[in-house]
Amino acid sequence: MKQKHWYDYLWIGELAYLVLGLFNILFAWLGMLFFTIPLLVALFGGSKAYCNRYCGRGQLLNLLGKKLSRNQPPPRFLRSRWFRYGFLTFFMVMFGRMLYQTYQVFAGMPLRQAVTLLWVFRLPWQWPDVSMASPWAAQYAYGVFSIMLTSTLLGFVTMLLFRPRSWCVYCPMGTMTQGICQLKHRKEDLVHGDGAESPADR
Amino acid sequence: MRPNLKLARIGRECVACGCCASVCPRQAIRIAGGVIARVDPALCVGCGKCAAVCPAAVITIEAREVQA
Numbered sequence: 566m567k568q569k570h571w572y573d574y575l576w577i578g579e580l581a582y583l584v585l586g587l588f589n590i591l592f593a594w595l596g597m598l599f600f601t602i603p604l605l606v607a608l609f610g611g612s613k614a615y616c617n618r619y620c621g622r623g624q625l626l627n628l629l630g631k632k633l634s635r636n637q638p639p640p641r642f643l644r645s646r647w648f649r650y651g652f653l654t655f656f657m658v659m660f661g662r663m664l665y666q667t668y669q670v671f672a673g674m675p676l677r678q679a680v681t682l683l684w685v686f687r688l689p690w691q692w693p694d695v696s697m698a699s700p701w702a703a704q705y706a707y708g709v710f711s712i713m714l715t716s717t718l719l720g721f722v723t724m725l726l727f728r729p730r731s732w733c734v735y736c737p738m739g740t741m742t743q744g745i746c747q748l749k750h751r752k753e754d755l756v757h758g759d760g761a762e763s764p765a766d767r
Numbered sequence: 768m769r770p771n772l773k774l775a776r777i778g779r780e781c782v783a784c785g786c787c788a789s790v791c792p793r794q795a796i797r798i799a800g801g802v803i804a805r806v807d808p809a810l811c812v813g814c815g816k817c818a819a820v821c822p823a824a825v826i827t828i829e830a831r832e833v834q835a
Contacts, residue, residue, distance in 0.1 A: 613801035617785030627786075638824035644780045730822040733784035743783050746801030 572619050576628060579621030583717060586710045587690065590680075591698055593710035600738065607742035611749045616739050623730050626720055630729020639727040639734060649740045656712075656737040659684060663708035671701035678703075681711045682718060771831070773813025777804045778825030787817035787826060 585592040599622075603615035616623065630636075642648050670676055678695075680688040695703040720732030733739055775787075775796070781803045788796040788804060795810035796817060804817075808831075818826040 607801060611800060613783045613785065613798060616783070617788065617798055623784070623786075636819075639822065644782065644823040644825065646780075649782075728820065728822045728824070730784060730786050730820075732822075733786065734782050734823045739782060739784060743801060746783070750800040750802060 573624070575619055575621035576624035577621075579625050582621075583713070586706075586713070588693065590692055590695055590703065590706045590710055593706040593713065594702075596709045596713050599713070603738045603742050604745070607745040607749075611746055613739070613742050613746060616733065616736075616742065620733075622717065622720060623733055626724045626732055627729045629721070630724045634724050634729045635726060636729075637727050639723070639731050643723075643727075643731070644734050649735050652735050653737040653740045660712065663705075663712065666708060667701050667705040670704040676700040676704055678707065680707055680714060683715055684711075688714070771812050773815075773828050774808055774811050774831045775806045775813060775815070775817050776827050776829050777806060778823075778827070779803075780823060780825045782823050782825075784822060786820045786822060790816045790820050792816065 582592065582595055585595075602619070603613075606612060606615045666677065676695075678692050680690065680692070682688055692707075695706070698706075716732075716736075720736075723731035723735075777787075777796075783798050783801055783803055785798050785804070788794075788798060792814065793810045793812060795807045795812075796804050797807075799805045804826075813828050813831075815828045818824075818828055
């Protein structure tokens with residue numbers, strides 16, 4: 566049996582994040598770690614070590630998938646370039662819209678206390694009071710939590726239908742970090758003339 | 768000992784998620800530069816564990832080319 570490491574338990578953090586956000590939406594700010602760490606690892610480490618080893622969501626889907634997944638290969642379109650980059654573009658547009666809503670609240674618009682699933686459906690939940698924080702900070706938290714819950718739901722559905730970590734195929738962060746690594750190594754190849762390998766892979 | 772006649776082959780649409788590398792019993796797979804999974808033919812025994820977990824279904828187990 567494979568030896569377990571501390572990072573094999575990061576799924577607990579992912580689960581805790583989703584639960585804590587329901588009790589205080591400001592915990593949603595922690596979601597920034599899930600956005601920034603993979604990008605920093607790709608930009609400075611030139612690898613997808615976050616996806617490969619430290620992604621709590623991937624681990625959680627793997628664990629649940631052992632019991633619940635149909636374990637069927639996903640349809641071809643899911644791994645196609647146009648779908649993966651198309652989904653990334655859609656996600657970025659939605660992220661931009663969320664930032665704009667945050668700016669609107671910062672500029673004086675009233676706080677919109679709602680978490681939406683799949684960008685449309687309002688989650689029926691009595692959100693606790695967030696008056697201790699600036700309205701714009703609370704608005705941003707609602708937005709981030711909407712994104713996190715939506716992507717978790719999509720990951721869960723594709724875990725059930727296809728293979729446990731089917732989310733990894735079209736995860737916008739995964740697509741983005743792979744794109745960064747491709748660009749980075751292409752540049753290094755031009756300079757050093759060696760293959761696509763970084764110290765983080767060894 | 769029976770000769771090892773099979774080998775995992777990674778398709779170009781690999782998303783470099785690392786699922787294959789995490790289940791490989793021989794540590795024959797590494798994610799090269801965060802771009803694509805690569806198989807070490809010297810270590811791979813063609814067991815197919817990687818192909819079974821690949822979420823993108825881009826791994827195939829193929830017969831090795833036998834050198835005359």
